[in-house]
Amino acid sequence: MQVDVEVFGTLRGKLPGDDGRGKGTFELPEDTTISQALDQLNIPAEIRYIIMLNENPEHDRDCVLQSGDKLVVMPPVAGG
């Protein structure tokens, strides 16, 4: 299945084939969870990212992705 992925901040440049824009459409196995997707996309799992799935916050990393999903991953931030 194909999933659109967008990453921000210090994650930019880390996705496979990332030219620095932090965006791509990736072919992932069926029934891939968010946690597994992070692993396949070179995103270190131990950081408490803010994750959006289809424009809504998603906290369950065992959530199974569907074809056509949009996954956004942001590192924690602080304002100033």
Added chain:
Amino acid sequence: MHGWAGQILRIDLTHGEIHKEPINETWATDYIGGRGLAARYLWELMPDRTVDPFSPENVLIFATGPLTGTNTSCGSRYMVVTKGALTNAITTSNSGGFWGPELKFAGYDFVILQGQAPRPQYLWIYDDTVELRDASSVWGKGTFESEDRIREEVGVADAHIAGIGPAGENRVRFACIINDKHRAAGRSGVGAVMGSKNLKAIAVRGTGGVSVANPAAYMKALWTQHGKMSNSEDRKGMSALGTAPTMDMTNQFGALPTRNFKEGTFEGTENLNGNAIRNGESWIRNKACFACTIACGRVTRPSDSAGKFMVNTHPRNWKIAGEGPEYENAWSLGADCGIQDLDAVLMANLLCNDLGMDPISMGATVASAMELYEKGVLTDEVTGTPMPFGSGEALVRMTEATGYREGFGDELAEGSARMGAKFEHPEVFMGVKGQEFPAYDPRGFQGMGVAYATCNRGACHLRAWTPALETQEGQDAHSPVGKSSWVIEQQNQSTAHDNTGICLFTGFAGSVLEDLSELTVAATGVEYSHEEFVKAGERTWNLERVWNLEAGLTAADDDLPERLLKESHTKGMSKGVTVQLDQMLPEYYSGRGWDTDGRPKQEKLSELELAEFLV
């Protein structure tokens, strides 16, 4: 004393008198330092809190904390405390850089300025030598040139200087105090108060140090703090990209105020976010304040194409390296004005630093004017230049005009509350207590609504910052439930933090407040429990509240604009949401131990040893 220098300077500007006094040790113990202790002094020295901020009776305090100037990570901070020119409320404006530590090295915790100098002067402090000097050589000059000239005049190359530019001299309502050229005590018009006293700058050089009561315990606590921050992924993120990555998060949550809070998402974030600043041609390097192990500061220089914004009335060297932009500047000078040209943001930011103005209020005031322009209320004849949303040219021209109060800049210099009222459209003012909001739309994060409405110094994101909690699992950022109790806790904790003289960002970079209470105990020798340490924060918060009540503010000032309460975004994640302040505010008052008019009850005041302060 340890931690504290134990000595303050009181300057009678009217009569040119300089007094050195021991610090009030009882107050220092009760309030710890910085913001809290300065509020206590302000209470004592201003018995009439209703005076005009520009009156000689207003008192201006530069306040360090007991950890300022130590090697505690981020031990750089001082606080400017006074009655704000923008807000007519107590204001507490914080700055980093190197000035605060230098004051401690010279042997002083505070500088207290009273009265009004008969002609422009600056204060020069070199250890025991303290003198008022004629400022005619620098009056009218920008902060960058003024600092260089003052260093030449005093003959000390490593003096650190905090002062005002033309904006403060011209009493622009949101004029700030700039130190080390690019750091600012930014909000609420503290620079205008300084200008009203005819005080251009305070230059300081100190050759001493800061003693700690228990060096072994201090070093152990320091090692803990440093270790946590060194290993922190959050700290690494701030070192790499500063704070502007926050723009990506707020945009995703529909909390990025756009075009004067009309919407919560902006189409131009890729030109203004942390990656754009870091990877663009304006980037030079990052930068740290004194003792800082984060280095969130950005050093940038406008690109050649920024020459298109070259202002004509006051030609200047604009191809210089400066600090910024942070998230707040990138937002206020960018998305809030509908601008996505980073060059415009950098130019306006440089002008704000050189002329000495708060870029949050500057950008937000321009955004209000842009709304009036697009409504047809303001015309080219009135403004002198087209001012539609998205115009970088308008932003840069108006920023310079505001600093000199020229043309329409004279209207903008009053801030958006007064400007909107004058043009009979008060609804364009997006702020609280006369101060413009910072970069979080409360329709995206409900907790920021009650945080803004209740902040003692007007709309502010630093006293309570709720996005980290509101984006956690199990939380609903659009729900008002439970948000008031978070805000109360955060306000008490951030105030305790401010009292030490340490930058708030240690808390975003792996360290916790218990680290600071341990460091404060080890440095001062006062055996605070952590609860007592936080209580000093709560005590400070309530004293500030009482000060404001005595100044004439009421519960009616704890409010939000109709746009946030009744109108909603048309797109983005927060589409359709309004702020439920009517639910959150009563819970806030009750949680604080205040009555339904927002007045601290006697029971709460007695608990905080403030019983005699409000009758």
